[in-house]
Amino acid sequence: MIWVFSDVPVPSACVITIGLFVLQYYGTHKIGFMFAPIVTIWLLFISGLGIYNVFHWDPKIFSAVSPAYMYRFVRKINKASWKSLNSILLCIAGSETMFTDLGHFSKRSIKITFACLIYPVLVLCYAGQAAFISKHWNDTENFNHLSESVPKHLRHVFILLSLLASAVGSQATITASFSIINQCLALRCFPRVKVIHTSDKRLGQVYIPDVNWLLMALSLSVTIGFHDITRIANAAGMAIVFGMIVTTCMMSLVIALYWEKSLLVSGCFLMFFGFVEAVYVSACMLSFHKGAWYLFVISAVSFTIMLAWHYGTMKKYEFDFQNKVSTEWLTDYSPGLGVSRVPGIGLIYTDMVTGIPAFFSHFITNLPAFHQVLIFVSFKPQPVPCVPPRERYLVGRVGTKDYRIYRCIVRYGYCDQIRDTDDFEEQIISSIGEFISLEESDCESLTSPEGRMMIVGKPLLDRNALIPIHDTTSVAGSTSIANNETLGSPLEDSTERKTPVRRKKVRFLMPEGSPRMRESVREELQELINARESGTAYFLGQSHLTVRDDSNFMKKFLIKAYVFLDKNCLEPPVALNIPHAALVEVGMVYII
Structure with a gap:
């Protein structure tokens, strides 16, 4: 979705961003009801576009799923091709937000939808782009191959649908932020903010006004400050791969502690998936100076806030616990102590x-x-x-x-x-x-x-x-x-008090x-x-x-x-x- 805004002027992108954050007030359920038809139409559109590009440009493109091509890529690796791994991460952008949807849908519905609809659609879409690129390999000026692969008579429809679909994809990220902050509040790892539950049936559907406006300000600053979709893409790729690393580390702990498997199984899981993710991290670090540094700044500030709040809260609780007195201290009073009841x-x-x-x-x-x-x-x-x-x-x-x-x-x-x-x-x-x-x-x-x-x-x-x-x-x-x-406030005017x-x-x-x-x-x-x-x-x-x-x-x-x-x-x-x-x-x- 991040490539969609490459053809959109900065003022228009800012207006769309502001409108999206304003809609958060109405709750995830109402927004999802409004966005659901957009997602359905967009998925059908890109799947149809993928099928068209495959049969129009290269019907044999599906053979590219063979692991042999991955082996050839690794064997002939160089700095330029290694750096391209950073862009591959954008192909899975948004998939991590499925886990935040657990607050809105059941596990079974997410599994069925992803396996039977989302994944096949994405395969067709990327296969179509690969077929188009295979016939336009030397055309380096066309950076956004997705928009260029759209037939000219459907170009305006694509722009409209892509803008709406990008807003939906951003909605998932915003919802994920609300869910994460809500969990941090439960763990006393984030300062107190107002949490509004927009559903009386599902605990995960929340709206946090302060976080919403803060995210809007950060999004606008990135859009206006970077002004370059490549830098934003580099930062997004870094965020994705670090999210994968954290998930892998936490999952290894779940295997060892919660599932009570052996340390060997947990270690093998960590080594296998950790190695794959480490490869992508090294590719992302090559673009650190081209936008990825922004992620580290935001992460450092967020980590400092959470660490300071958690540390202060725990120290305060320890002080209260160590200095609390027993009930006998209060109840064992006597006139000799001078304590009176009023x-x-x-x-x-x-x-x-x-x-x-x-x-x-x-x-x-x-x-x-x-x-x-x-x-x-x-x-x-x-x-x-x-x-x-x-x-x-x-x-x-x-x-x-x-x-x-x-x-x-x-x-x-x-x-x-x-x-x-x-x-x-x-x-x-x-x-x-x-x-x-x-x-x-x-x-x-x-x-x-x-x-x-x-x-x-x-x-x-x-x-x-x-x-x-x-x-x-x-x-x-x-x-x-x-x-x-x-009672009324004591700060009321004297004229109001007389009423x-x-x-x-x-x-x-x-x-x-x-x-x-x-x-x-x-x-x-x-x-x-x-x-x-x-x-x-x-x-x-x-x-x-x-x-x-x-x-x-x-x-x-x-x-x-x-x-x-x-x-x-x-x-x-x-x-x-x-x-x-x-x-x-x-x-x-x-x-x-």
């Missing part, structure tokens, strides 16, 4: 599912007081579109019942909007209340693998543990957070006259309701990484790069729009 609920957001996070212990150490009810909230993504509400919350205790400290793990799918709902706090309180009631009934079937955690969400026989009462009242500039789920705003208020009541509920359960539920009425505070940790003075240059560089990326990437996801009046950010200096 009315209200404290929601502590943390990534840790065990122990007490370091930032909260830092807060208690400097301000020896915490709320009457504490809830440690953690979010855990699941590789499914949606998590049913009845399976969304895992709730357990921290310490004994007297401490009124709970832990809640919120599980959500990639299509769930749990983090943006205004009634999130209501759901947390309801799940805690349901846990208190279920704990007394000793339902072993509800016990999760988390040990002391319980899956809550199933209705309790004929009623709930807590009854939510929704009310809407007019509030103007109120700073009360006890019952309000949504009454309709806000949702949620209160909880105890079920009346429940004979199944023990007195101890009613007391704990009532205490939870009273704490909610007193107000809610939200605790978030803010980390500030710094490096030791005696650290080496590489460590300082990676930490500073991580700090820069952390300040300029997407803000950490928060469960809900936290009112500023109730937000408590606890800062800590992490010395790495």
Whole structure:
């Protein structure tokens, strides 16, 4: 596809590129539905063109598939012919993107389509080009043999279809980039970016706006900067062969570790395919100064970003893990230590599912007081579109019942909007209340693998543990957070504050006259309701990484790069729009 743009002016190529990246907003499914007829027509066109060229120029061209010709090529190899191997790589350009289509189609559909349609079409197309070249061997001015082999009366149709087909081929590369970045985010090897899942059925169909516009800028810079299709082809060939090398290395590890084959089998696989790819790498290196260097620059920048982010993330996690305190440290308080309990609920957001996070212990150490009810909230993504509400919350205790400290793990799918709902706090309180009631009934079937955690969400026989009462009242500039789920920003103009705003208020009541509920359960539920009425505070940790003075240059560089990326990437996801009046950010200096 890369040769198609050789006859297209740079302004036109830039317009097509911008239009392609703008379409990414609508999702892979809609774009694929629009591009599918184009791909079908293009494949039929080039296969028919190949058949025409074979019978018109040289019907005996199929004999060229004999390995004898490859042997003659290697035996009479020279620098010029060795350098031509770089161009051969472009014949397989795009085939590697089939693996990214696994996020959109099944393995069986890809195998059948490639074996029965794509591969035969490509053989016919390249055979036709070879037949044309065999009769125009000395015509060196016609660089694009594909377009020159098209009959003159079909030349305009070819240009239109080739432009559209090139856009489709570029679409596969863009989709692959989104999938790779999404996987890097899961492995904590890339800065936080917004990922939009465009399908509620397949996990791999994603759209990343920041990456989309960055790719568009890089594509335009290459198109305008190089202005020469040969340089772009050299860079593309280098990218293809290095992708093949990485795939071969990873596959050898899969053979040895996952398939549990012997090291001899894995080594033979690596040596055979690695040797073939090393030959092509050597050919590509001859064109390093003619465009291939750009690939190394982009790779170096990308590798530095990923390495810095992964290194900083791991160091931060190690610091949190090493400095976390046990639950006994928090629960084993006494009046002699000067730690007091204040009315209200404290929601502590943390990534840790065990122990007490370091930032909260830092807060208690400097301000020896915490709320009457504490809830440690953690979010855990699941590789499914949606998590049913009845399976969304895992709730357990921290310490004994007297401490009124709970832990809640919120599980959500990639299509769930749990983090943006205004009634999130209501759901947390309801799940805690349901846990208190279920704990007394000793339902072993509800016990999760988390040990002391319980899956809550199933209705309790004929009623709930807590009854939510929704009310809407007019509030103007109120700073009360006890019952309000949504508050305006404190940066609003004073004139806007004077306008009454309709806000949702949620209160909880105890079920009346429940004979199944023990007195101890009613007391704990009532205490939870009273704490909610007193107000809610939200605790978030803010980390500030710094490096030791005696650290080496590489460590300082990676930490500073991580700090820069952390300040300029997407803000950490928060469960809900936290009112500023109730937000408590606890800062800590992490010395790495």
